Amino acid sequence: MRATLMSPLMRGMGLMLRVRRRLRPDAPARxxxxxxxxxxxxxxxxxxxxxRLVSAHLEDCRRCGLEVETYTALKQALHRVGxxxxxxxxxxxxxxxxxxxxxxxxxx
Amino acid sequence: MxxxxxxxxxxxxxVFQEQxxxxxxxxxxxxLSITRSxxxxxxxxxxxxxxxxxxxxxxxxxxxxxWLLTILRNAQVNRTRRRRPDLxxxxxxxxxxxxxxxxxxxxxxxxxMAGVLDEHLGAALDALPVKFRQxxxxxxxxxxxxxxxxxxxxxxxxxxxSRLSRARKRLRDHLAREGILPRRRM
Numbered sequence: 001m002r003a004t005l006m007s008p009l010m011r012g013m014g015l016m017l018r019v020r021r022r023l024r025p026d027a028p029a030r031x032x033x034x035x036x037x038x039x040x041x042x043x044x045x046x047x048x049x050x051x052r053l054v055s056a057h058l059e060d061c062r063r064c065g066l067e068v069e070t071y072t073a074l075k076q077a078l079h080r081v082g083x084x085x086x087x088x089x090x091x092x093x094x095x096x097x098x099x100x101x102x103x104x105x106x107x108x
Numbered sequence: 109m110x111x112x113x114x115x116x117x118x119x120x121x122x123v124f125q126e127q128x129x130x131x132x133x134x135x136x137x138x139x140l141s142i143t144r145s146x147x148x149x150x151x152x153x154x155x156x157x158x159x160x161x162x163x164x165x166x167x168x169x170x171x172x173x174x175w176l177l178t179i180l181r182n183a184q185v186n187r188t189r190r191r192r193p194d195l196x197x198x199x200x201x202x203x204x205x206x207x208x209x210x211x212x213x214x215x216x217x218x219x220x221m222a223g224v225l226d227e228h229l230g231a232a233l234d235a236l237p238v239k240f241r242q243x244x245x246x247x248x249x250x251x252x253x254x255x256x257x258x259x260x261x262x263x264x265x266x267x268x269x270s271r272l273s274r275a276r277k278r279l280r281d282h283l284a285r286e287g288i289l290p291r292r293r294m
Binding site for chain 2: 039040043045066070071073074075077078079080081085088089091092093095096097099100101
């Protein structure tokens with residue numbers, strides 16, 4: 001799975017990368033190729049081979065490593081935003097329990 | 109996995125408790141990202157739970173989250189048909205829940221960084237167009253997979269990936285302008 005590209009230039013570059021990857025499936029990944037799959041990599045949405053290639057690249061490339069650190073920090077911050085408030089979730093749990101015990105009449 | 113022979117009031121109750129109730133947190137977050145309002149999110153999840161309970165005998169016991177998200181999405185489609193469709197954005201709700209800043213001087217560097225990030229993230233999120241905001245809410249906040257988010261939004265998975273990538277870059281650029289994250293280099 002691949003990130004959608006924005007411009008014709010980027011699309012051309014993407015095509016070159018794909019051709020290179022087809023010809024040499026196990027060639028080390030380069031920075032532009034890593035940049036294209038970086039978001040999917042962070043989300044655990046890449047296949048095993050891509051995972052291996054990106055991980056190997058990150059061991060040696062400080063710039064891409066910094067990108068990973070930056071987006072990981074952003075992702076973690078976004079997740080902290082989302083702690084669901086306790087009260088509505090608790091009310092919904094109570095509602096579910098009442099449904100399951102038949103305390104709420106089916107209005108269908 | 110359900111035993112069809114056990115289908116009936118008792119079996120349904122057990123399936124509901126074991127498969128549906130543990131997903132309430134996720135359902136609420138997803139509902140919040142779609143409705144952008146706590147009151148509407150609660151109504152939507154309640155509606156979803158009711159529909160799930162009525163349909164529990166037809167549930168095959170596999171992938172409860174995917175099943176529930178489909179119900180939630182259908183419930184939301186029905187609700188928006190009945191109401192005006194332009195009430196998507198209530199930025200105050202999420203901003204209000206972003207971590208508040210306290211005196212962070214005594215904390216380790218990472219925690220300070222996280223605190224500063226949290227403090228500015230609300231404004232960066234509010235600046236996102238709703239379509240971008242939704243994918244961030246579904247994938248980063250609610251931790252849905254790309255596939256699940258695509259199902260909830262009713263768009264192809266490639267659209268989810270594209271919006272997500274652009275949304276994160278916008279957030280990062282916004283925070284970079286304020287000197288909180290390093291600038292983009294590619």
